[in-house]
Amino acid sequence: MIDVQRLRVLRAVAEHGSFNRAAAVLRLTPSAVSQHVAALERGLGSQVVTRSTRGVTLTPAGRIMVGAAESVAAEIEHARRQVSELGTGRVQLTVATFTSGGRLLLPGALTALTAAHPGTVLHVREYEPEDSLPLLRQGAVDLALAYHFDGPLPGQRGGGPALEWTPLLDDPLHVVLPQGHRLAGRETLDLAELAGEPWVLGCLRTEAYLRRYAGQAGFDPEVRGTTTDYFFARSLVAAHMGVSLIPSIALAPEVPGLCTVPVRPPAPARHIGVATLGHRRARTEITALVRALEHASAALRPYAP
Incomplete structure (x- = not known):
């Protein structure tokens, strides 16, 4: 059986690029971090990191396990929030957004959502896409209003929870x-x-x-x-x-x-859209907010300065 704490340690190592930096974030010793990774490798029968004087890099097996770690973390966070909702009887929805998109698109969409689902408790957090999309993968936010330029979405990694991208408008x-x-x-x-x-x-x-x-x-x-x-x-x-x-x-x-x-x-141009976790998109409130954002963005086309 794979230990969840070892997955958490590996994810921190991948994010920070070294045992020492991961240890500081996790409040462990570098030796303890190394032992967790070594134990994970023994259990898998495969090397998950490559160590060098320049830091630590993931092997193909390591990338798979970091994706699994992100999925596990997202599910645990989702379960924790569901338990919290049981206690309060109110649905919690956390939205991440970049500044200019949030200022223009979010107010009307949130108004429409609360009118249709008055019991929803909304939280809004301001993040750039390179921060909001990893938080979405980790289950810390439910939906991310984000953008990308010519290339793919920032922070895309294989093996983690699948992100569903709904394009809204080109900017x-x-x-x-x-x-x-x-x-x-x-x-x-x-x-x-x-x-x-x-x-x-x-x-x-x-x-x-x-x-x-x-x-x-x-x-x-x-x-x-x-x-x-x-x-x-x-x-x-x-x-x-x-x-x-x-x-x-x-x-x-x-x-x-x-x-x-x-x-x-x-x-x-910036390509603006909304990212959700594919397997959570069925939540009524998330679907309603995505549709409200689509309506808000449609009203801006074509946008003229």
Whole structure:
């Protein structure tokens, strides 16, 4: 029989990349962590980690077991919450969301949900997708409003609980310029036309995305300002700190002194959707909230800044 505590230890080792860091998080000694992993390997008859001077990496067997560990953790958390609901008689629903999507899509969807299911106790937590999706896999949240760019969803790993992705809308990025800028009157822009401009970032995750698109356009962007807030980034653009690349749904409320220009196709975009655990999607409240988010996002198409 596989020990649940050993799975928990392996998951921590995988997340933190070393026995020492996992031990600090779990409040164990590195020796105890090593013993748990070694015992798991003996029980499986297979090596789950590869140790080196640079840290610890998972073997194929290790990746399978980490996926199993995430599934077990999610089920235990789900069972704990069900027991809690038995005691209170009220359904608990925890929603994770990124800031701009939550601000625009969630209020109406939550209003619709509570009208249809007045006994539901709602909790909202703000997380970027690289944090919210692992929490969803672990059972700490029930639903995640998230986004991704060109690639797959962040934090996707084989073997863990299956995530079900419901696309809501595409959110194209626009160039934001200070009024009076030489390109402010254009109907569309090529990123290559901004090769000599300083840049302001409204989200740290967009830097790699911007650099990839800029590289395709033949230049390396000079980043002069970094923030984690699109409104602040637009305020810096209005102060002539530089130009920025901002998603459509983050262009409100309006900041005076700015001009917004769409990027010429193929335009970079965020793909916004809602992630749930596939085997939990049947919960009435989760299904109702997904449908409410679909209605809220449909009202935004096409979205114009």
